Amino acid sequence: xxxxxxxxxxxxxxxxxxxxxxxxxxxxxxxxxxxxxxxxxxxxxxxxxxxxxxxxxxxxxxxxxxxxxxxxxxxxxxxxxxxxxxxxxxxxxxxxxxxxxxxxxxxxxxxxxxxx
Amino acid sequence: xxxxxxxxxxxxxxxxxxxxxxxxxxxxxxxxxxxxxxxxxxxxxxxxxxxxxxxxxxxxxxxxxxxxxxxxxxxxxxxxxxxxxxxxxxxxxxxxxxxxxxxxxxxxxxxxxxxxxxxxxxxxxxxxxxxxxxxxxxxxxxxxxxxxxxxxxxxxxxxxxxxxxxxxxxxxxxxxxxxxxxxxxxxxxxxxxxxxxxxxxxxxxxxxxxxxxxxxxxxxxxxxxxxxxxxxxxxxxxxxxxxxxxxxxxxxxxxxxxxxxxxxxxxxxxxxxxxxxxxxxxxxxxxxxxxxxxxxxxxxxxxxxxxxxxx
Amino acid sequence: xxxxxxxxxxxxxxxxxxxxxxxxxxxxxxxxxxxxxxxxxxxxxxxxxxxxxxxxxxxxxxxxxxxxxxxxxxxxxxxxxxxxxxxxxxxxxxxxx
Numbered sequence: 001x002x003x004x005x006x007x008x009x010x011x012x013x014x015x016x017x018x019x020x021x022x023x024x025x026x027x028x029x030x031x032x033x034x035x036x037x038x039x040x041x042x043x044x045x046x047x048x049x050x051x052x053x054x055x056x057x058x059x060x061x062x063x064x065x066x067x068x069x070x071x072x073x074x075x076x077x078x079x080x081x082x083x084x085x086x087x088x089x090x091x092x093x094x095x096x097x098x099x100x101x102x103x104x105x106x107x108x109x110x111x112x113x114x115x116x
Numbered sequence: 117x118x119x120x121x122x123x124x125x126x127x128x129x130x131x132x133x134x135x136x137x138x139x140x141x142x143x144x145x146x147x148x149x150x151x152x153x154x155x156x157x158x159x160x161x162x163x164x165x166x167x168x169x170x171x172x173x174x175x176x177x178x179x180x181x182x183x184x185x186x187x188x189x190x191x192x193x194x195x196x197x198x199x200x201x202x203x204x205x206x207x208x209x210x211x212x213x214x215x216x217x218x219x220x221x222x223x224x225x226x227x228x229x230x231x232x233x234x235x236x237x238x239x240x241x242x243x244x245x246x247x248x249x250x251x252x253x254x255x256x257x258x259x260x261x262x263x264x265x266x267x268x269x270x271x272x273x274x275x276x277x278x279x280x281x282x283x284x285x286x287x288x289x290x291x292x293x294x295x296x297x298x299x300x301x302x303x304x305x306x307x308x309x310x311x312x313x314x315x316x317x318x319x320x321x322x323x324x325x326x327x328x329x330x331x332x333x334x335x336x337x338x339x340x341x342x343x344x345x346x347x348x349x350x351x352x353x354x355x356x357x358x359x360x361x362x363x364x365x366x367x368x369x370x371x372x373x374x375x376x377x378x379x380x381x382x383x384x385x386x387x388x389x390x391x392x393x394x395x396x397x398x399x400x401x402x403x404x405x406x407x408x409x410x411x412x413x414x415x416x417x418x419x420x421x422x423x424x425x426x427x
Numbered sequence: 428x429x430x431x432x433x434x435x436x437x438x439x440x441x442x443x444x445x446x447x448x449x450x451x452x453x454x455x456x457x458x459x460x461x462x463x464x465x466x467x468x469x470x471x472x473x474x475x476x477x478x479x480x481x482x483x484x485x486x487x488x489x490x491x492x493x494x495x496x497x498x499x500x501x502x503x504x505x506x507x508x509x510x511x512x513x514x515x516x517x518x519x520x521x522x523x524x
Binding site: 051055 | 428431436438440445457459461466472481485498502
């Protein structure tokens with residue numbers, strides 16, 4: 001039983017930290033803001049989820065387990081929302097993606113109608 | 117931006133040093149609220165300083181002399197962190213050894229803050245309250261009656277723009293309130309207490325005001341009610357002191373508040389933490405509403421000027 | 428293994444700071460601060476387990492909330508095109524002073 005707990009939690013924690021590091025490397029190497037945001041948003045939330053699940057397997061007390069569940073729920077709820085808000089604000093304020101051929105059509109449509 | 121990172125970094129520092137309550141407060145205040153308030157202010161002021169009309173040289177001299185005197189005064193004190201300083205030999209061991217018997221709560225930080233040094237904490241609460249009064253005196257503007265259609269149109273456009281965040285925030289805000297109450301009452305046993313709980317409570321209200329518009333937020337939370345709560349917090353704190361005076365002990369001596377000294381300590385700490393939480397929460401809300409309200413008035417003025425110049 | 432994970436998250440935080448200092452646009456920096464915040468939450472949870480003090484999880488919850496509120500606050504107050512449109516007129520962007 002001990003070895004099952006150690007191996008499964010170790011697997012989750014290592015996978016989660018690998019995802020976090022790869023998100024950080026993506027943040028540095030991707031060419032454009034939107035691609036970077038994609039890298040960070042996805043790997044951040046998933047990596048955090050994995051690490052928290054690994055910690056939940058390791059926990060002994062019920063109170064610690066409940067608090068970790070709350071942190072996990074909060075991270076899952078807040079992470080994608082932040083990515084959405086960031087991307088929307090950047091788009092409205094004029095950050096243009098690199099491959100902007102399809103974007104100019106979208107901007108033309110946006111200027112014509114009044115509902116975004 | 118970098119100020120936000122700095123706040124978060126110093127908070128992780130405190131956690132690594134095992135100082136949990138300080139990390140808590142640093143997280144809530146330094147990384148969150150100060151960044152927000154700085155941003156509101158920066159978004160209001162321009163980019164260049166106005167040229168000063170008077171030479172600030174005499175003020176400079178006064179500051180240098182006062183600073184020099186203060187530094188000279190501290191040269192007498194024992195070195196920072198030296199081993200034979202009285203604080204390490206006499207006061208700290210007494211707090212650590214006797215806190216559990218005299219007060220009976222596991223968290224020594226709360227017992228020192230709220231019972232041994234309750235008078236200092238009273239001073240802190242009064243300082244926070246004075247800051248709130250200062251902001252109110254300097255920045256309070258009379259609220260013009262905006263017409264309701266304008267508010268409706270703004271709300272509709274904002275609702276379409278920020279739909280996702282609004283729904284998520286609506287789900288989160290009750291839980292933030294609940295968590296603030298948990299932190300408030302759990303200060304005896306874990307990190308927490310009045311200050312942190314007040315800041316978390318205020319941040320929930322600020323989130324609501326940011327996403328749903330200041331006007332709606334003002335309708336939900338009445339300005340006079342908030343000011344009353346700020347004063348009530350200080351009054352609660354002071355009245356605990358007066359109650360212990362009337363029961364025959366010193367000012368803010370909790371032992372005489374009830375028949376059993378330990379129960380008296382618990383009761384006293386509970387009430388004053390409640391007072392601290394009330395004052396901190398309401399002062400933060402007042403400061404934010406005043407800063408942001410001024411900014412909105414400026415925008416409304418600009419917008420109406422634009423409309424007038426274009427029609 | 429927990430210590431390895433802590434070091435990994437620390438490395439990720441350093442990468443985020445590098446991007447935060449060198450990001451060309453404002454939004455890169457906001458993204459870096461947000462990532463730094465979520466990594467701090469994870470760091471505190473891991474440190475709590477390593478040092479055997481589970482009270483740190485309260486702080487982790489507070490950080491997650493404050494991170495969220497700060498990012499939303501920053502975005503609200505650094506918007507250069509404020510009121511996007513009103514239903515009455517046709518112009519779509521009003522520039523703020």
